[in-house]
Amino acid sequence: MSKIVTFGEILLRLSPPSHLRLTQATSFDLYYGCxxxxxxxxxxxxxxxxxxxTSVPANELGESALSMLRSFGVEPVAKIQGKRLGIYYFEQGASERPGKVVYDREDSSFSMLRKGMIDWEKAFEGADWFHWSGITPSLSLELAELCEEALEIASKMGLTISADLNYRPTLWNYGKKANEIMPNLIKYCDLLLGGINESEIVLGISKQENESVESVFSNWMKAxxxxxxxxxxxxxxxxxxxxxxxxEFYNGKEFLKSKEYNISHIIDRIGAGDAFMAGIIYGLINWPNDHQSALEFAVAATCLKHSISGDINLSTAEEIKALMSGHGGGRVSR
Structure with a gap:
């Protein structure tokens, strides 16, 4: 069984209930995630x-976040420091009113991490896979440098490395643009999740108007x-x-497309991309020679996540495979 390591900031999420706006809120539903x-x-x-x-403070919120991770079977390895856990507020949208995120993560415990604080060789001992995202290097130059430190060691130790570009323009505010930082980190990656609209702004690779997805991804692989x-x-x-x-999936030889799912009633869209990322990692490990099945598992995972409150996809692999096989919809599982 492949052993996987991920790295990032865990946040407290506060959401007004019943699709209320933040300005209307008198109470919040609480979740942890990132x-x-x-x-x-x-x-x-x-x-x-x-x-x-990760890194969390030595208080009840830090311990609660780590306990949540343990409840899912994750082994948290946390640098305990600082005084606060980062927070984000999420206002659920409805119909044509979009959702909205407000971040409150400055001076968090995670923001205090620096190169040399994490024993990456120990963290990666016995591991096969390392996953990170573009959110961490967006927070500060110091965290971008820490990402590079992790990637250098993971690469030397022979881990498969995956990344989600996760471009958040409101987070890149420390004087560096994403395309000044991210290319030096993406060069270590084996698997990348991203959209063609991020080509220039994140990777610094120009894209022609109406250029095909396959052509853009081919240029990414050349770079x-x-x-x-x-x-x-x-x-x-x-x-x-x-x-x-x-x-869609591109491996340099094949360009594959998944089936399409119609999600008629979204419960919570936060974490849908992360559900896809976990799904594609699962698929590539379990079906290394069947990329279509890997892709279908990942898109079924992201479909199911839209039906689950909170950041984390609570669907099992068996439930996702059932949807892949066409067993979705209104039937009650008995």
Missing amino acids: AEANVAASLAKFGFPVKFI FPKLKTIVTTKRLRANASSNGVSA
Whole structure:
């Protein structure tokens, strides 16, 4: 069984109930999550041994976040420091009113991490796979340098490395643009999740108007020769309450498309991309020679996540495979 390590900041999420706006809120539903922790929890639920590297404060919120991870079977490895856990507020959208995120993560415990604070060789001992995302290097130059330190060691130790570009323009505010930082990190990656609209702004690779997805991804592989697989998700006919979802897969030889799912009633779209990321990792490990099945598992995982409150996909591998096989919809499982 492959052992997987992920790295990122775990956040406290506060959401007004019943689709209320933040300005109306008198109470909040509480969840914990973040891109890399969401991936870790999904993979642990699929049966993989998973470590999550992070930093939290020595208080009840820090311990609660770590306890949540342990409840999913994730082994948290946390630097205990600082005084606060990062927070984000998420206002659920409805129909044509989009959802909204407000971050409150400055001076968090995670923001205090620096190179040399984490024993990466020990963290990666016995591991086969390392996953990170573009959120961490967006937070500060110091965290970008820490990401590079982790990637250098993971690469030297022979781990497969995956990344989600996860471009968040509101986070890149420390004087560096994403395309000044990310290319130096993506060069270590074997698997990348991203969209073609991020080509120039994140990777610094120009894209022609109406250029095909396959052509753009081919250019990414030329720029980053270590890349073996690039995947992207597509939202179709989207508003905050419903959308179609599908995905595409490129391995340098084949360009594959998934089936499309129509999600008619979205419960929570946060973490859908992370559910896809966990799904594609699961698929590539379990079906290394059947990339279509790997892609279909991942898109079925992201479809099911839309039906689950909170950041983390609580679907099992068996439930996802059932949807892959056409057993979805309104039947009650008895």
